[in-house]
Amino acid sequence: MPRPSVPLLPLTVLLALVLGAVAGEPVAPVAAPKATTPTTPAVVTAAVAKPVALVLIDDQTDEHRATYFKRALATARAQGVGTVVVHITSPGGPIGPSEDMAEAALAAARSGMRMVCFVERGAWSGGALLAYAHQEVYLTTSGKIGDIGVIYFTQEGKVEYAPEKFESPMRALLRQLAEANGWNPAKLQKMTARNQELYRFDLPSGQAFVLEGDLAVWLKDHPEAKPEGKVLVKGKDVLLSYTGREAVAEGMATALVQDLDAVLAKVGTTRASLIDLAPTSSERLSWKLAPWASALIGLAVLFLFLEFKMPSGVFLALAIASGALFFVCQYYLELAGNLELVMVVVGTALIIAEIFWLPTSGIVGFAGLAVAVTGLVMAFMPDDVQFSPSLDGWGTALGSAIAQSGLALVIIAVGLVVFIRALPRSRLLARIAANAEITATSAGDAELHASELIGRRALCRTELRPTGFIDCAGRELSAITEHGEMLAAGSSVEIVGMRFGEAVVRPAPGATT
Numbered sequence: 001m002p003r004p005s006v007p008l009l010p011l012t013v014l015l016a017l018v019l020g021a022v023a024g025e026p027v028a029p030v031a032a033p034k035a036t037t038p039t040t041p042a043v044v045t046a047a048v049a050k051p052v053a054l055v056l057i058d059d060q061t062d063e064h065r066a067t068y069f070k071r072a073l074a075t076a077r078a079q080g081v082g083t084v085v086v087h088i089t090s091p092g093g094p095i096g097p098s099e100d101m102a103e104a105a106l107a108a109a110r111s112g113m114r115m116v117c118f119v120e121r122g123a124w125s126g127g128a129l130l131a132y133a134h135q136e137v138y139l140t141t142s143g144k145i146g147d148i149g150v151i152y153f154t155q156e157g158k159v160e161y162a163p164e165k166f167e168s169p170m171r172a173l174l175r176q177l178a179e180a181n182g183w184n185p186a187k188l189q190k191m192t193a194r195n196q197e198l199y200r201f202d203l204p205s206g207q208a209f210v211l212e213g214d215l216a217v218w219l220k221d222h223p224e225a226k227p228e229g230k231v232l233v234k235g236k237d238v239l240l241s242y243t244g245r246e247a248v249a250e251g252m253a254t255a256l257v258q259d260l261d262a263v264l265a266k267v268g269t270t271r272a273s274l275i276d277l278a279p280t281s282s283e284r285l286s287w288k289l290a291p292w293a294s295a296l297i298g299l300a301v302l303f304l305f306l307e308f309k310m311p312s313g314v315f316l317a318l319a320i321a322s323g324a325l326f327f328v329c330q331y332y333l334e335l336a337g338n339l340e341l342v343m344v345v346v347g348t349a350l351i352i353a354e355i356f357w358l359p360t361s362g363i364v365g366f367a368g369l370a371v372a373v374t375g376l377v378m379a380f381m382p383d384d385v386q387f388s389p390s391l392d393g394w395g396t397a398l399g400s401a402i403a404q405s406g407l408a409l410v411i412i413a414v415g416l417v418v419f420i421r422a423l424p425r426s427r428l429l430a431r432i433a434a435n436a437e438i439t440a441t442s443a444g445d446a447e448l449h450a451s452e453l454i455g456r457r458a459l460c461r462t463e464l465r466p467t468g469f470i471d472c473a474g475r476e477l478s479a480i481t482e483h484g485e486m487l488a489a490g491s492s493v494e495i496v497g498m499r500f501g502e503a504v505v506r507p508a509p510g511a512t513t
Contacts, residue, residue: 049082050080050081050082050083051079051080051081051082051273051275052081052082052083052084052085052264052267052268052269052273052274052275053072053075053076053079053081053083053084053085053274053275053276053277054084054085054087054274054275054276054277054278055069055072055073055076055084055085055086055087055277055278056086056087056277056278056279057069057086057087057088057089057090057101057127057130058087058088058089058090059089059090059091060090060091060092060093060126061090061092061093061094061097061098061101061125061126061127061129061130062093062094062097063094063096063097064286064287064290064333065093065097065101065287066097066098066100066101066104067333067334068279068283069101069104070100070101070104071334072277073104073105073107073108073113075277076108076113076275076277077108077111077113079275081113081275082112082113082114083113083114083115083116083267083269084108084113084114084115084116085116085117085118085260085263085264085267086105086115086116086117086118086130086134087118087120087260088117088118088119088123088127088130088131089119089120089121089122089123089127090122090123090124090125090126090127090130091122091124091125091127092124092125092126092127092128092129092148093125093126093127094126095126095150095166095170097126098125098126098129098130099129099173101126101129101130101133102129102130102132102133102173102177103133105130105133105134106133106176106177106180109134109135109180109181114135114136114267115133115134115135115136116134116135116136116138116263116266116267117130117131117134117136117137117138118138118139118257118260118263119131119137119138119139119140119143119144119145119244120139120140120142120143120259120260121140121142121143121144122143122144122145123143123144123145124144124145124146124147124241125147125148125149126148127145128145128146128147128148128191129148129173129174129177131145132174132177132178132181132183132188133177133180133181134181135181135182136254137247137252137253137254138253138254138255138256138257138262138263138266139244139247139248139253139256139257140244140256140257140258140259141243141244141245141256142244143243143244143247144241144242144243144244145241145242145244145247145252145253146191146239146240146241146242147191147239147240147241148170148174148191148192148239149161149191149192149194149239150162150166150167150170150192161194164195167192167193167194170192171189171192171193174188174189174191174192175188175189183251183252184209184250184251184252186198186209186210186211186214187209187240187250187251187252188252189211190211190233190234190239190240191239191240191241192239193211193212193213194236194237194238194239195236195237196211196212196213196236197211197212197232197233197234197235197236198210198211198212198232198233198234198240199211199212199215199230199231199232199233200230200231200233201222201225201229201230201231202229202231203222203224203225204224208222208225209233210230215227215230244256282328282332283332285328285329285332286328286329286330286331286332286333287332287333289325289326289328289329290329290333293326293329293330293380293404294404294405294407294408294411295407295408295411296322296323296325296326296329297322297323297326297344297376297379297408298407298408298409298410298411298412298415299318299319299322299411299415300319300320300322300323300326301319301348301408301412302319302411302412302415303315303316303318303319303322304316304319304348304352305412307319326379327340327341327379330379330380334382334383335379335380335381335382335383339375339378340375340376340378340379341375342375343371343372343374343375343378344372344375344376344379346368346371346372347368347369347370347371347372347373347374347375348368348372349368350364350365350367350368350371350372351365351368351369351372352368353368354368373405376405376408377398377401377402377405378401379401380400380401380404380405381397381398381400381401382397453472453477453495453498453503454495454496454497454498455494455495455496456472456473456494456495457472457492457493457494457495457508458470458471458472458473458477458479458492458493458494458495458503458505459471459490459491459492459493460479460487460488460489460490460491460492460493461476461489462489463486463487463488463489464479464480464481464485464486464487464491464493464505465486466480466481466484466485466486466487467479467480467481467502468487470493470495470503470505472495472503477502477503478502478503479493479495479502479503479504479505480499480502480503480504480505481493481504481505481506481507482496482497482504482505482506483506485507487505487507491507491508492507492508493505493506493507493508494506494507494508
């Protein structure tokens with residue numbers, strides 16, 4: 001189930017308080033409905049004394065839904081759920097997440113939970129793979145299932161079937177699902193075995209289905225069957241897929257149902273008593289924001305920097321909104337939690353303190369940068385691997401996190417350049433900057449305009465490294481040296497311009513640098 005709900009508004013308020021205090025492998029099978037066993041798997045008849053939970057998979061079987069699915073099953077287990085009904089409408093997805101979801105369903109069944117699948121419209125590719133990981137599969141008359149062919153996209157964008165090296169592990173997984181849940185292994189494998197024919201033998205004991213690659217061994221084990229007695233069911237270059245009625249008739253579905261309520265009735269419950277583990281609105285938002293995570297955190301830092309340069313409240317609000325959306329997104333994807341949030345906020349606060357209030361020759365600033373960047377990298381790594389470098393995939397996860405963090409830093413740098421270049425041409429930015437300058441130089445009712453400050457002499461109230469504060473006729477101003485030089489506290493300077501609400505100064509004759 002989605003993580004315990006973290007409302008967007010409270011998180012935004014939290015970020016506001018803290019900040020205010022410091023100012024897209026091979027694409028998974030494209031499922032082809034599978035052939036069924038001569039007999040439909042026996043329906044699990046465990047008494048429904050325990051609660052029933054509903055899990056919803058209504059899009060691709062990608063890494064986001066795999067994370068949600070595993071979390072939902074863990075929540076169901078923690079709440080003592082006895083039956084999980086998984087409502088699937090999916091075109092499939094990448095191989096890795098699809099396999100993870102299927103294996104999670106198998107593990108849930110092994111732990112004692114009754115796993116029931118409901119396909120209302122279509123479960124293809126990874127969606128069909130997940131469906132057959134359940135002990136019972138119910139379809140409507142408009143439902144369809146199958147076609148688990150392993151495909152990939154060429155550089156030209158053309159769809160190609162993956163070679164045997166990728167298809168063989170998929171067939172092994174399908175055999176495992178068939179063995180665990182009673183589905184016909186030959187029919188199930190034919191949903192992905194594109195280069196093998198599927199045969200039927202009519203024996204005194206009933207119909208038997210054999211895949212071409214298994215024919216020789218099967219005939220040896222069944223001397224009563226004759227090779228000439230085989231009937232071709234599906235040839236090469238054809239993957240099995242079924243309508244709802246076909247799946248039931250072929251033993252590859254438990255039964256036809258009218259709707260979800262009918263499935264719930266079969267497991268002995270109703271919507272009123274159902275534990276709803278469907279994705280929350282916050283979790284769905286996180287899935288939509290996931291591709292933009294690097295941009296969100298980059299914009300948050302950029303807007304915060306601009307707020308200090310041009311205090312107006314506008315950039316602070318944008319920084320809070322961007323930061324909140326980033327952490328909500330990463331939280332529900334199980335990439336970031338409280339630790340990462342604190343590290344990024346504290347690190348940013350230390351950098352700001354170094355620049356504006358506590359010149360320490362860069363010690364505090366560099367420490368803040370290290371903390372913030374570490375927190376940022378951790379916010380892009382899965383929670384379950386970030387502190388376990390010995391786990392398989394840790395290096396890949398770290399590399400991906402560093403790449404996404406680097407993208408965020410690039411966005412910050414490019415954003416600063418764009419804002420600086422756009423300021424003279426943008427009336428809105430120029431007005432914000434002008435207001436910031438007036439605010440920064442006002443004292444009581446007397447306001448000094450930027451033009452009145454240029455040419456004046458002032459004293460450095462703090463060291464300028466190259467930013468700090470100066471005293472101009474009793475008024476404190478934020479300042480930066482013209483060419484980045486360092487000036488000692490007490491040095492005499494001349495104001496030569498105003499930029500982003502700061503006085504641009506140069507050493508006055510005789511000043512100590």
